[in-house]
Amino acid sequence: MTTVQAPTDSLLLSASKHPLPRRSTLGVGVGTLLVSALLFVVTPLDGVADFLVFWAAAYVVAMTSVSVAVEGSRRARDRLASTLTTGALILALIPLVAVLAFTVARGLGRFDMTFFTHSMLSVADSDAGGGAYHAIVGTIEQVGIATLISVPLGLLVAIYLVEYARGRFGRLVSTFVDVMTGLPSIVAGLFVLALWVLILKQGYSGFAGSLALVILMVPVVVRTTEEMLRLVPDSLREASFALGIPRWRTIQAVILPTALPGITTGIMLAVARVSGETAPLLLTVFGSSAINFNPFSGPQEGLPLFVFNEAGLPNDTALARAWAGALTLIALVILLNVVARLLVRRSKLQPS
Amino acid sequence: MGSPHPDGGSTLLVPETARPEASNPKPRPTRAKERLADRLFRRLTAGSAAFILVILVAIALFLLDRALPAIYQDSTSFFTTRTWLPDSTPPVFGIAALTYGTLVTSVLAVLMAVPVAVGVALSVTSYVPRRAAQVVGYLVDLLAAIPSVVYGLWGLIFLVPAIGPLSKWLADYFGWIPIFQSQGIFGKSIFTASVVLAIMILPIIAAISREVFAQAPQSQKEAAYALGATKWEMIRTAVLPYARSGLISATVLGFGRAMGETIAVALVLSANYEINLHVLAPGGNTIAANIANTYGDAGKVGQGALIASGLVLFVITLIVNFGARAIVARNKDFRVGAA
Numbered sequence A: 001m002t003t004v005q006a007p008t009d010s011l012l013l014s015a016s017k018h019p020l021p022r023r024s025t026l027g028v029g030v031g032t033l034l035v036s037a038l039l040f041v042v043t044p045l046d047g048v049a050d051f052l053v054f055w056a057a058a059y060v061v062a063m064t065s066v067s068v069a070v071e072g073s074r075r076a077r078d079r080l081a082s083t084l085t086t087g088a089l090i091l092a093l094i095p096l097v098a099v100l101a102f103t104v105a106r107g108l109g110r111f112d113m114t115f116f117t118h119s120m121l122s123v124a125d126s127d128a129g130g131g132a133y134h135a136i137v138g139t140i141e142q143v144g145i146a147t148l149i150s151v152p153l154g155l156l157v158a159i160y161l162v163e164y165a166r167g168r169f170g171r172l173v174s175t176f177v178d179v180m181t182g183l184p185s186i187v188a189g190l191f192v193l194a195l196w197v198l199i200l201k202q203g204y205s206g207f208a209g210s211l212a213l214v215i216l217m218v219p220v221v222v223r224t225t226e227e228m229l230r231l232v233p234d235s236l237r238e239a240s241f242a243l244g245i246p247r248w249r250t251i252q253a254v255i256l257p258t259a260l261p262g263i264t265t266g267i268m269l270a271v272a273r274v275s276g277e278t279a280p281l282l283l284t285v286f287g288s289s290a291i292n293f294n295p296f297s298g299p300q301e302g303l304p305l306f307v308f309n310e311a312g313l314p315n316d317t318a319l320a321r322a323w324a325g326a327l328t329l330i331a332l333v334i335l336l337n338v339v340a341r342l343l344v345r346r347s348k349l350q351p352s
Numbered sequence B: 001m002g003s004p005h006p007d008g009g010s011t012l013l014v015p016e017t018a019r020p021e022a023s024n025p026k027p028r029p030t031r032a033k034e035r036l037a038d039r040l041f042r043r044l045t046a047g048s049a050a051f052i053l054v055i056l057v058a059i060a061l062f063l064l065d066r067a068l069p070a071i072y073q074d075s076t077s078f079f080t081t082r083t084w085l086p087d088s089t090p091p092v093f094g095i096a097a098l099t100y101g102t103l104v105t106s107v108l109a110v111l112m113a114v115p116v117a118v119g120v121a122l123s124v125t126s127y128v129p130r131r132a133a134q135v136v137g138y139l140v141d142l143l144a145a146i147p148s149v150v151y152g153l154w155g156l157i158f159l160v161p162a163i164g165p166l167s168k169w170l171a172d173y174f175g176w177i178p179i180f181q182s183q184g185i186f187g188k189s190i191f192t193a194s195v196v197l198a199i200m201i202l203p204i205i206a207a208i209s210r211e212v213f214a215q216a217p218q219s220q221k222e223a224a225y226a227l228g229a230t231k232w233e234m235i236r237t238a239v240l241p242y243a244r245s246g247l248i249s250a251t252v253l254g255f256g257r258a259m260g261e262t263i264a265v266a267l268v269l270s271a272n273y274e275i276n277l278h279v280l281a282p283g284g285n286t287i288a289a290n291i292a293n294t295y296g297d298a299g300k301v302g303q304g305a306l307i308a309s310g311l312v313l314f315v316i317t318l319i320v321n322f323g324a325r326a327i328v329a330r331n332k333d334f335r336v337g338a339a
Helices: A023-042 A048-071 A074-112 A115-116 A132-164 A167-181 A185-199 A204-231 A234-242 A247-275 A279-284 A303-311 A315-344 B036-075 B096-127 B130-145 B147-162 B163-175 B190-214 B218-226 B232-261 B263-268 B288-295 B299-328
Strands: none
Touching: A048 A074, A048 A204, A074 A315, A074 B130, A074 B147, A074 B190, A074 B232, A074 B299, A115 A132, A132 A167, A132 A204, A132 A303, A132 A315, A132 B036, A132 B288, A167 A204, A167 B036, A167 B299, A185 A204, A185 A279, A185 B036, A185 B232, A185 B288, A185 B299, A204 A279, A204 B036, A234 A247, A247 A315, A247 B130, A279 A303, A279 B130, A279 B190, A279 B288, A303 A315, A303 B147, A303 B263, A315 B147, B036 B299, B096 B130, B096 B190, B096 B232, B096 B288, B130 B190, B147 B163, B147 B190, B147 B263, B163 B190, B190 B232, B190 B263, B218 B232, B218 B263, B232 B288, B232 B299, B263 B288, B288 B299
């Protein structure tokens, strides 16, 4: 550090200079706000976004200058870092608020009974009615089947990795799970398209979509379950073995129940993640405007696909449907997330 | 052991490469001979694990199976051609423009997202009070939960018109840098797509960075404070040195995510097959967005061509992910003392 050649900055922070009181932050904030407002009235500067950016910049400069003058450069640097990181935090939350607010504002227009009880069969793009019933049915079936396949598979893989894996095979599987986590969702869709639809000639169906979702869901289930299983104390395993309980019974009756709330959370978050996937559905369930209850034959619609298709149309009526679909999707995903987090809070196994 | 922050959610985003190893083997019963039920159960789990390997190998093989015939029918070079007309006779298609668009949008997205994400992670781990940090952590994770089609819709309807002034400002003041040159103002540009991608990869980079920062050894932090360091000096001397390789890996993983993102880009970008250096000008395309946009009209060769481009995307993301792994493996030091 530069303390040696900086005579104004004493080695001890508080020896000569007093730190700024807390209210000075507020003072500088209000001061720069007033100055920026004045400048925007007097000069040709204009616009709400410009104003906010200008104010933020003015605040950073003023706060740093005041801090250098009063507290010395080391405290000033600390304050600058604090201001900038908090700024990053606010910046990161802007899109969240913007997306949520925009979706709610636009989506409520068509968030009505017709939307949830009607399909798009013989509804033209420019017609005002129509709904996403067929898409909701499709999404429930596709995600449901994907969950039924992914959860047992993911659980077994995680149990293998935590309880049994030794040496190279375990590491290889772990690496491959990582690779699967990073697999682009469109590639999962292309794979099911190539194998299921084109080579095995099974045609587009909800089930084909489920298969693509399984590929995206399994690694998430594996990773969460793994994490939770590793949190189960070894003393529980040892106690069970000491009672002469076989290993598979120990896993099934002691380890899994202990880790269950965390695993459930992970599964719900995985469900939330794949519910919003559009790209793989595009290539596998293909989309349809009619209700198709059978996931094993014929094209289906999915909610994300519905939003994507309606968003691509030039009509305001279609766009209103897209927003209502987006709102439904967001509500579903956020609901799953909130419930999942509440579950983890009630769990006794907290990550240390 | 386990993740250092109490919300189970964000750890989901964090791949094993960036997490502390929990490699100590679990206890096993001391019986020398395995019971039948035990052996069956172990084989069942091992079989499931092997199935994961089978799936990934199958992905590579079946994509190749469909891609190679299409590439053979291509009348030009698959890797250097920009045009995408696979269903014309003779078929003319190549991935040059698509790969370029994929890389440029992703690089720009990473450049925008990383500083903000690292700032978020620093403020959550060090500056914001603990309780508030938890809430904010949830909120940033929620960004990751919003489906990409919603980002796409928002980008198309809100961001494309709203980004005009920013584009104009960049073109006015930084137009002398070639990439910011632009005639007129256009919303549906590579730049807009990058902004949407940046928002989408921000949560994962922030989550990994947060985890990495939280792993810095407590003893070092306390030592820095004991020497009279301010918080920032503590971060610089005791946290950042441990975090370097973790941050690089977070960046690379975010980059991989951005490259694979499909629907949001497909909605925001007006597609063309040019290699356009000016990121504010309209048009451009990415491999993933091109698949989503043209799949519906693709004929037999067209489908094969799209699968071939998907294979290229798969290979690129593989390289990127293994790159991230290699970085972490080479620099294990940030874990030293993390126990």
